[in-house]
Structures are given as C-alpha cells and as structure tokens.
Amino acid sequence: MTPAQTAMLDRLRPRLGPGGIVTDRALIEPWEEDWRRRYRGHAPALLAPRDTAEVVAILQAATEARVPLVPQGGNSSMVGGATPPADGGAFLLSLRRMDRIRRLDAGAGLAVVEAGVILERLNDAALAEGWRFPLTLGARGNATIGGLVSTNAGGTQVLRFGTMRGLVLGVEAVLADGTVIDTLAALRKDNRGYDLGQLMIGAEGTLGIVTAATLKLAPAVAARGVAWAGVADPADALALLRRFQRASDAVESFEILPAETLDAALAWRPQARAPLAGRHAWHLLIEATAAAAAAEAPQALLERVLGEALSDGLIADATIAASEAQADAFWAIRDSLSDAERAQGPAAQHDIAVPVDAMPRFMVEAAAACDARFPGTRASGFGHLGDGNIHFHVRAPRDADRARWYAEDAPVVSRFVHDLVTAAGGTISAEHGIGQMKATELARLAPPGRLAALATIKAALDPLGLLNPGKLLAPPRPAE
Amino acid sequence: MTPAQTAMLDRLRPRLGPGGIVTDRALIEPWEEDWRRRYRGHAPALLAPRDTAEVVAILQAATEARVPLVPQGGNSSMVGGATPPADGGAFLLSLRRMDRIRRLDAGAGLAVVEAGVILERLNDAALAEGWRFPLTLGARGNATIGGLVSTNAGGTQVLRFGTMRGLVLGVEAVLADGTVIDTLAALRKDNRGYDLGQLMIGAEGTLGIVTAATLKLAPAVAARGVAWAGVADPADALALLRRFQRASDAVESFEILPAETLDAALAWRPQARAPLAGRHAWHLLIEATAAAAAAEAPQALLERVLGEALSDGLIADATIAASEAQADAFWAIRDSLSDAERAQGPAAQHDIAVPVDAMPRFMVEAAAACDARFPGTRASGFGHLGDGNIHFHVRAPRDADRARWYAEDAPVVSRFVHDLVTAAGGTISAEHGIGQMKATELARLAPPGRLAALATIKAALDPLGLLNPGKLLAPPRPAE
Known part of the structure; x- marks a missing residue:
C-alpha cells in the first residue's frame, strides 16, 4: 500500500466504522476477479460505505489522496468493468452495503x-x-x-x-x-x-x-402467453414482429435462435425437449403479457397473429405453451443458450446491435462473411431480434487449442466482426458496456470527434481521473 | 457590425449561397423579439443554413471569429430562450431552412x-x-x-x-x-x-x-373518448387518475382546472358552453385513445371507470363527449385557458412541477399562501395533473397598474412561488425551460454543486461561450 493509500484509510477509519474498510486479503480476493475469470486485478483495500454521506467522505478522501476508486456492485460485468487495475493503485468501492x-x-x-x-x-x-x-x-x-x-x-x-x-x-x-x-x-x-x-x-x-x-x-403480470415458432429466415421473423407490434403493445420478448443453437441447447440439457416437431432453420420465442383483465388476453393475441401468419405462410409452425410449466420450459431453453454454446468449445462472443430492420440481413451476411474469412470457424447469432441486438458468436475450429485460440485468433475475429457491425451502422456494445474488454476497440472505431467529446466530459467531471480508471475511455494500447 | 463579425460573414458568403446570410433589417427584426414581446434583442445578421455541413461551416467560422450564435427555430420560446442579446454581439442561427x-x-x-x-x-x-x-x-x-x-x-x-x-x-x-x-x-x-x-x-x-x-x-388513433368530470378537490382528481392507470394505459391526457378558470374561459369565448350543468369546484378533461380494434374501446373505458367513481362518490358528475365535435369543444375550452386568463389582466405565470402525488396538496396550499402573502391577488393553477405539472398563475389586484405591477410586484410574487415549489421538492421549470427568464432564479435556487456541474459541462463543450449566450446559465445578476 502506498503512503497516500495508507493516509486515506487513516482519514476514513473513524468515519466509516467497522466493516467499512476491508483489508483482509481473503475477503477482497473474490472481488478482484470478474465472474467469468477473464480479468484479474489487485486492490489493497475494499471500501464499503453504508450510506451516501459515507460515499461523499470516501470521494473527498480519494481526491485529497489522489487514490483512484473502482466502483463495484454484484461483480457481474461482462466486460471487466468492475475489476480493479493490476497495479494495486486503486481501491475497490463496493456499494453492496447500500442495500435499502x-x-x-x-x-x-x-x-x-x-x-x-x-x-x-x-x-x-x-x-x-x-x-x-x-x-x-x-x-x-x-x-x-x-x-x-x-x-x-x-x-x-x-x-x-x-x-x-x-x-x-x-x-x-x-x-x-x-x-x-x-x-x-x-x-x-x-x-x-x-x-x-x-x-x-x-x-x-x-x-x-x-x-x-x-x-x-x-x-404485475395478470396473464401471459408464451409461444414458440419456426421460420425460414430472420426476415420472416421481423415481418412477424411488425405484425405483432401493429396489433398490440403486449409483446415484451421476441427472441430468435438458429437451429444449430437449439440443437446445442437440447444436447446440453438432456431433460429439454424441442418445442416443435419439425425441423426449422430459425426459431422464435415470443412472450406477451397483460396486466389487467380488460385487455385482450395474451394467449388470444398470440393465437390470432400466429394463426394469420401460418395461413399466410409467413411462419412454418408454431405452438403456444399450454401451461405455465411449458412456458417455463420454453424459457429454460432460451436461458441455457450461453452455457450450451460455451460447452461446445471456445468462441469469440459479441454483444452487438444494428438498426432493427437491418438485423435480419446482418445475421445472415455477417455469419457467411465470418465463415468465409476464418475457415473452420462457425458463426451464428441469437437473442433479442426485437431490439436489433444479438449475441453473435464465432466458434473456434474443432481442433483449435483453447488458450492459443483465445490469445491469438479470437481478437482477430472480434475486430473483423466489429468492422462488419460498424459498417452496418451498428454498435460494438449493445447492452454489456465497454469496460476494459472493448476500450481499445471503441478507440479504434468511434468517430474521433465523438471520442474527443467523451474525453472532454470525462476530464471536466473527473479531472484527476480517479473514477474507474482504465474503463470505457482507456488510452489506446499499441497495436498487437 | 464588428470587424470580426464582418470577417466571419465574408468567410461564409461563398459557402452558404444566397439566402444563407440575411442582413436586411426588415427580414431580421421579426426574429429579434419573442412571440410574447417580453424580450427584444439585436442581431446584425441571421444565418440560415440548408444542411448540416453548412452548420459545421458556420460553427467553425464562429469559433475562429469568436462570434456567439443564438439558435432559433419557430421562435415560440416561453422564456426568451431564442432571443439574441441586446448588444448586437451575436448572430441569429435560424434552422428553419433545414426542414426536410x-x-x-x-x-x-x-x-x-x-x-x-x-x-x-x-x-x-x-x-x-x-x-x-x-x-x-x-x-x-x-x-x-x-x-x-x-x-x-x-x-x-x-x-x-x-x-x-x-x-x-x-x-x-x-x-x-x-x-x-x-x-x-x-x-x-x-x-x-x-x-x-x-x-x-x-x-x-x-x-x-x-x-x-x-x-x-x-x-394513429383509431378511436378516442373524451370526458369532462367535476370533482370536489385535486386529491379526488388524483385518486381518479390512479384508478384509470390501474385499469389501462390508454389515458393520455388528464387535465385539471378550477371553477374560476373555467368561468374565465366561458366568459372569453361566448360560443363556449359549460360541459356540465352543475357547479363544481374543480373540473377534469380526460382523453383516452386506442390504436387497434382489439383493445377496450376508449369510450367504454371512460364509462366504466367514471361510472364506478360516480357510484363511489369520488366524483360529483361526468359526461362523455357524444361526438367528435363535442370532444373538440371540450378541448377548445382547455386550449383557450391561457388567453382567457391573460384577458383578465396582468398575472405572474409559473410553469412548475412537483411529484405527482404532492400536486393536489400543493395546488391548494400554494394558492392559499399566495393569497395571504399578497393581498388582492388571486392565485390558481391549471394543467397537466397527471404529470404533476401545472401552470400556476397569480393575478394582479384589480386596481394594479399593469406596467408597474409587472416591473415591481410580479418578480416578488415569482420568487415567492419558486420558493414554495423548491420547498416541495419541485422544479421552477417543468416544460418551458430556463432561457433568459429564469436564469437568475435557477442560479438562486439550484444546489451550488449542481450548478457548478452544469457550468463545468458547459465550459468543457463550449469553452469560448459561443452557443446561446445568456441563456440557462446566465451569470447571476446583482440582487434587485
């Protein structure tokens, strides 16, 4: 611990009370690594305020001592956003005790x-x-x-x-x-x-x-309807979504997955059953809810719109969960996709979005472009079609060495995917943020004027650079 | 025009083309004054770009010449937000030609x-x-x-x-x-x-x-229902709103006005008729809409919820517009309130909001406090109860001299009202903004740390202070 860090803790000790300053290594270590074990840092102390006044005291002390702080909640960041830097220069600031x-x-x-x-x-x-x-x-x-x-x-x-x-x-x-x-x-x-x-x-x-x-x-939800549908391609899926949106605002989930992702999920959880009998290239999980009895029942809405889509040939097949247990079973498939894909071997994962209308084409063309550019890999996307946001995964070739692939190949794949997304007017971070994982890519791909504006605001509000250093606006590292 | 202003126009002339730079006084003057004729400024030129690239050129030229710009659209600001300063130092930047x-x-x-x-x-x-x-x-x-x-x-x-x-x-x-x-x-x-x-x-x-x-x-709206109801006080009105919100999300307007404001509107437009026969202390205008045939018809929703409220004694009376013409007539009353009140003589007007649940009490107590503090004045509020936002007007005593009252008394009244709003956890600007009108009051009432943060952001993104000078964050003037 540096003298400045020691002085900061001495100043705070009477203010924070027992439990407010943690220096026991065994208690800090679980919070020094992200939950997926991709980033590991070191924090000589973890500060745990109980109320806003204690947070104020901590920030004033940090400013005086010039000690950076890494705020942390549940440590469930997907991008290393809550992991401290490795050099031990920063303290962790845990908000978990502020839980009222x-x-x-x-x-x-x-x-x-x-x-x-x-x-x-x-x-x-x-x-x-x-x-x-x-x-x-x-x-x-x-x-x-x-x-x-x-x-x-x-x-x-x-x-x-x-x-x-x-x-x-x-x-x-x-x-x-x-x-x-x-x-x-x-x-x-x-x-x-x-x-x-x-x-x-x-x-x-x-x-x-x-x-x-x-x-x-x-x-609170008074009634819900959950459906599973099979479609020929993402464009038909989007057309179905638009029909639902014209009919009602009751649809709250509209998730898409390709056949191979469903296969992986069914293989990974032996108790899972395919919702539809036939084979379909793409699958949809749709949920509609209603809060009040006066509105159209969600199941009726699903039956009506899906029935018309079947008659029109827009979709190939569909089923509506007949019970809450069946609805939960549909969702259990969706919730298992990340784990099921992970079980298939190393993959470069990308949390990306493009405008909703552009997503069907992007899903097909980007996967084809990846497969062509990186022979032996297999690219596909699943997720929130209604938001134009999918999790686009590129799986390593079967014979790839895990460590080497993650270290050498995956970054090349990710830059290629990010270039495709940027060219399509999309974002390299739809919902996970930038954190440490994507800071270099943001610096590479964002318009310079926009980056400069972000840095200007950061410098104005945090002139000493004390708040979550190395995240979001990390200085670009030298090219690999 | 200053030499710097002249140089800026010379630089821009070949870039903007005819119509892009206006220096004809007759064409500028209408835009130098706000529509309510409370603020008047002077701009030696009005710049009228046709596209974003021309706006970029104008801002680069303004930065080089250090000439401030006052952006303007329809010039319908309620707070002098688009009126240039009086000293002629700034150009108007009209966006009206960018109308695609x-x-x-x-x-x-x-x-x-x-x-x-x-x-x-x-x-x-x-x-x-x-x-x-x-x-x-x-x-x-x-x-x-x-x-x-x-x-x-x-x-x-x-x-x-x-x-x-x-x-x-x-x-x-x-x-x-x-x-x-x-x-x-x-x-x-x-x-x-x-x-x-x-x-x-x-x-x-x-x-x-x-x-x-x-x-x-x-x-687009497929069907709408418009109702008028009489209630004893704003608390009952809010209780009715909460019933509607539990029943449906179809209600999009929920406006309140006191009897005296309705009287003023009926007096001002002789063709207007009172929607309800009896006398009620407070009136409500409620509109519900539906986009699709599947949802509950808005009229049915109004009938159901208002019917229950009548049975329960929550409201005193209600009527549902039987035709689009009648619905329009209800709205014509609402739309005439500002003009009708203005016709009654000078008034200090305040666009304020407090948390929705606090508004019924605020409406009653603030009006009583004003009446007591400023004998001869008459305070009341009308407007968007569902948003916790009313237009709170304090009318001058009958015998007040208009010019003197606006110059001397109205500012005192407004400070009193703003103090009441601030004490209630509310805002001195709900929807009109700060502009020039409220910049001093914002400086007086906002927490110093918040004001400092606003100024920090302003200085970071506009270090030369060229964008809409004197608005929002005007330097506090000496106390009157």
Whole structure:
C-alpha cells in the first residue's frame, strides 16, 4: 500500500466504522476477479460505505489522496468493468452495503432504491405490492441496481419497456469532488438544464458513483402467453414482429435462435425437449403479457397473429405453451443458450446491435462473411431480434487449442466482426458496456470527434481521473 | 457590425449561397423579439443554413471569429430562450431552412427529421402513413423539432408518451468546434459511453446545435373518448387518475382546472358552453385513445371507470363527449385557458412541477399562501395533473397598474412561488425551460454543486461561450 493509500484509510477509519474498510486479503480476493475469470486485478483495500454521506467522505478522501476508486456492485460485468487495475493503485468501492429500498410507492408505481439492492430482490418487493420491475437478465440474482444503472442494462424485456435508461426516473450520484447530484424526486417534467442523472446512466462509474435511483415499476403480470415458432429466415421473423407490434403493445420478448443453437441447447440439457416437431432453420420465442383483465388476453393475441401468419405462410409452425410449466420450459431453453454454446468449445462472443430492420440481413451476411474469412470457424447469432441486438458468436475450429485460440485468433475475429457491425451502422456494445474488454476497440472505431467529446466530459467531471480508471475511455494500447 | 463579425460573414458568403446570410433589417427584426414581446434583442445578421455541413461551416467560422450564435427555430420560446442579446454581439442561427423529413419509416414507426420541421407538419406526414407523433402543444403550428428537442418539450400527452426525451431515439448535433455528433441510427440498445444525444435534449442550444433527430412515432388513433368530470378537490382528481392507470394505459391526457378558470374561459369565448350543468369546484378533461380494434374501446373505458367513481362518490358528475365535435369543444375550452386568463389582466405565470402525488396538496396550499402573502391577488393553477405539472398563475389586484405591477410586484410574487415549489421538492421549470427568464432564479435556487456541474459541462463543450449566450446559465445578476 502506498503512503497516500495508507493516509486515506487513516482519514476514513473513524468515519466509516467497522466493516467499512476491508483489508483482509481473503475477503477482497473474490472481488478482484470478474465472474467469468477473464480479468484479474489487485486492490489493497475494499471500501464499503453504508450510506451516501459515507460515499461523499470516501470521494473527498480519494481526491485529497489522489487514490483512484473502482466502483463495484454484484461483480457481474461482462466486460471487466468492475475489476480493479493490476497495479494495486486503486481501491475497490463496493456499494453492496447500500442495500435499502428507501421507498416503494404502490400508488405512483415507483421505487427509490439504493445502489446495492440486487435486481431479484427489487422485483420480489415490487411483486408483493402488485407491481414488477420490468427488466430482467441472467445475472438477476447478483446484479445490483447501481451496476444496472451504470451500464444501462438491457435484457429480455427491452422490446416493451426499454433499457434501464427508460426505467430510471431519477438518480442520486456522487461526483469526484464529493458533490451529490440528486434527481430522485422523480418529477415527470423538469427542464432545469442538462440532465445530470441521465449522464450517469451508462457511464460505467467513470463520471460519478451512482448511490441510488428512482425506478419506474410496471403493473404485475395478470396473464401471459408464451409461444414458440419456426421460420425460414430472420426476415420472416421481423415481418412477424411488425405484425405483432401493429396489433398490440403486449409483446415484451421476441427472441430468435438458429437451429444449430437449439440443437446445442437440447444436447446440453438432456431433460429439454424441442418445442416443435419439425425441423426449422430459425426459431422464435415470443412472450406477451397483460396486466389487467380488460385487455385482450395474451394467449388470444398470440393465437390470432400466429394463426394469420401460418395461413399466410409467413411462419412454418408454431405452438403456444399450454401451461405455465411449458412456458417455463420454453424459457429454460432460451436461458441455457450461453452455457450450451460455451460447452461446445471456445468462441469469440459479441454483444452487438444494428438498426432493427437491418438485423435480419446482418445475421445472415455477417455469419457467411465470418465463415468465409476464418475457415473452420462457425458463426451464428441469437437473442433479442426485437431490439436489433444479438449475441453473435464465432466458434473456434474443432481442433483449435483453447488458450492459443483465445490469445491469438479470437481478437482477430472480434475486430473483423466489429468492422462488419460498424459498417452496418451498428454498435460494438449493445447492452454489456465497454469496460476494459472493448476500450481499445471503441478507440479504434468511434468517430474521433465523438471520442474527443467523451474525453472532454470525462476530464471536466473527473479531472484527476480517479473514477474507474482504465474503463470505457482507456488510452489506446499499441497495436498487437 | 464588428470587424470580426464582418470577417466571419465574408468567410461564409461563398459557402452558404444566397439566402444563407440575411442582413436586411426588415427580414431580421421579426426574429429579434419573442412571440410574447417580453424580450427584444439585436442581431446584425441571421444565418440560415440548408444542411448540416453548412452548420459545421458556420460553427467553425464562429469559433475562429469568436462570434456567439443564438439558435432559433419557430421562435415560440416561453422564456426568451431564442432571443439574441441586446448588444448586437451575436448572430441569429435560424434552422428553419433545414426542414426536410429525411425518412419516415412506416415499418419501424420512426422518423428522421431535420431541426426546422414544424411539429404540425411532422404529425400530418405521420398521419398519412398510419402513425402520429404523440406530442402536441399550443405552438404546434410554429414550434420546430430542433426547438422541441432543445427544450425537452412537454404538452398534453406526456402522461402516456413522456416528454420529448422519451420520444427522441437519436440526435444529430454540431458542437461548438464543428464536431458532428450523430446518433440518428436509432439503435434500440447502444452502450458506447456517455449518451451525447441525450445531453443535447433540454440543453437549450447551449452545448451544441441540434440539426436533426430520430423520433419515435405512435400508431394513429383509431378511436378516442373524451370526458369532462367535476370533482370536489385535486386529491379526488388524483385518486381518479390512479384508478384509470390501474385499469389501462390508454389515458393520455388528464387535465385539471378550477371553477374560476373555467368561468374565465366561458366568459372569453361566448360560443363556449359549460360541459356540465352543475357547479363544481374543480373540473377534469380526460382523453383516452386506442390504436387497434382489439383493445377496450376508449369510450367504454371512460364509462366504466367514471361510472364506478360516480357510484363511489369520488366524483360529483361526468359526461362523455357524444361526438367528435363535442370532444373538440371540450378541448377548445382547455386550449383557450391561457388567453382567457391573460384577458383578465396582468398575472405572474409559473410553469412548475412537483411529484405527482404532492400536486393536489400543493395546488391548494400554494394558492392559499399566495393569497395571504399578497393581498388582492388571486392565485390558481391549471394543467397537466397527471404529470404533476401545472401552470400556476397569480393575478394582479384589480386596481394594479399593469406596467408597474409587472416591473415591481410580479418578480416578488415569482420568487415567492419558486420558493414554495423548491420547498416541495419541485422544479421552477417543468416544460418551458430556463432561457433568459429564469436564469437568475435557477442560479438562486439550484444546489451550488449542481450548478457548478452544469457550468463545468458547459465550459468543457463550449469553452469560448459561443452557443446561446445568456441563456440557462446566465451569470447571476446583482440582487434587485
């Protein structure tokens, strides 16, 4: 520990109380590595504030001592966004002890939630009041509200409810100099200058530390319908989505996967059964919900639109889950795709988006381009067609050496995929953020003027570079 | 004109072509004053670019010559936000010639629209394709998309669709140094750092010049129901709103007005008729719509919920418009309120918001506090109860001298009202912005740390202070 770090802890010790400063290696180590074990860093201390005032004290002390801080919630980043640098120069700032649901307003349908509250717990609390928090994702048992806000998280309900940005009504955050920004009052209209709360969303902790958020709730689901359909290609899938959108706004998930991905999922979980009897090139998982009895029943909506699509030949086959158990079984297939693909061997994974209308063509053409450019690999995408966001995976050749492929080949593949996405007007990070993983690629591909503007804002709000160093706007490393 | 201004025009003349530089006084003068004739400035030239490249050229020339620019659309600001300073130091930058609808995508339900397109024209174009742009306000025949984005405009449909911020999917803007920020691709998910497009929304042209936006459309209305109800007080009105919201998301307007405001409107337009026979302390105008035949008919929804509320005694009376003509007549009353109140004499007007649940109490208590503090005045509020946003007017005593009251008394009244709003956790600008009118009050009432953060961002992106000087973040003037 440097003298400055020691001095900072000495200053904070009387302020934070027991448990607020952790230096026990055994307690810190689990948080020094990301959950997928791709990034490992070192933090000589982990600070764990209990409230916003303690976060202010920590940032003031960090500014005085010039010690950088790496904010961390559930440590479920997909891009190494919450892992400290390796040199031990930074402390971890864990928000996990700030875990109060300050208010759950069942009249207005909103909740004021601290950064450390875990997604699943918020949703359970909302359900108890007749509401739900309409954002969910695989890490819902670990991911915290602070991290979800800071990464503008997405998931499987974005089609209807938007990303985190669309669900955040206000933010409480602490800037590097200790200034508290507070827009928690959740005014539906407020035009008093730049929206600093919005600026914190998706900033990955590089502009300020999100300590709480006011979140929009949605009425709890009264009824849902879940369908599985087989289609010839992604273009037909998109045409079906547009039919649903013209008919209703009740569809909240519209997921696509190719036959080979379904095969992998069925092979990986022997208890899983194929939802449709025949063989189809592409599969769709569709969920519609209704909150109130007055609206058209979701199952009826699915029957009506899918029935017409079958008559028209737009889709090849479809089935509607006859029970909640069957609906859960459909979703279990979807939820297993990442693990099932991982079990097939090394793969370069890409969380990408293009405009929704461009996605069907991109899925087909990008896969073909990858297969042609990297013989022996196999490319395919699955995921959130309704959001124009798929997880595009390029699997290594069967005989590839795992370590060598990840070290040498995968980066080349990823640059090729990112070039394709950029050429299609898309993004190299749809919902996972930039973190450490994609900072170099962002620097390579973003328009220089845009990068300069990002750096200008970062320098203005964090002039000493203390907040989550090396993330998002890392200095470009020399070309490999 | 200063030598620097002359040099800037000389540099731009070959670039902009005829019509791009206006120096004819008769053509400039109408744009030097706001539409309500409260602010008057002077601009030695008006620049009128036709495309984004010309805006870039103008900003580069302005940066070189150090000449500030005041962006202007329809000149319908309520707060002097588009009026040039009086000293003639700035040029007007009119976006009105950038009036192309670049794309209207009837499949995806979005439009890419240049800054100078007038709101009404966009809506008409959308209607022709089976869509609508779900934001409307009194100035719809003048207000431009660029101004609506830059002021995060609201209106009467915010309850269902949100403010402009909720409808903007992407922005094209030019920064002071000529950098073009382009997020028009309208990716539904994009986590590549700070959202610069979002930062331009509500920035009132002080951070960059908005040149185009990608906007979300909503399906055209297939059926609507419009109701008028009488209630005892605003608390009952809010309870009724919550019933509607639990029943459906079809309600898009929920407007409140007190009896005296209705009286003023009926007096002002002799052809207007009171919608209800009896006398009620408070009145509500409620509109519900449906886009598709499958949903519950809006009239049926209104009948059901209002019928229950009548049985329960929550409301005193209600009527549902039996025809489109009657629905229009209800709305004509609402649309005439500002003019009707103005006809009653001088008044201090305040565009304020508090959290929705706090509004019923605020409406009653703030009016009583004003009446007590300023004997002879009469305070009341009307407007968007569902957004927690009302227009709170304090009318001058009957015998007040108009000029003297506006000059001396109204500012005192406004400070009192703003103090009440701030104490209630609300905003002194709900939907009109800050402009010149409220810059001093913002400086007086905003938390110093927040103000400093706004100024830091402004200085970072516009270090020479060339963009819309004197608006939003005006240096505090000496106390009066």
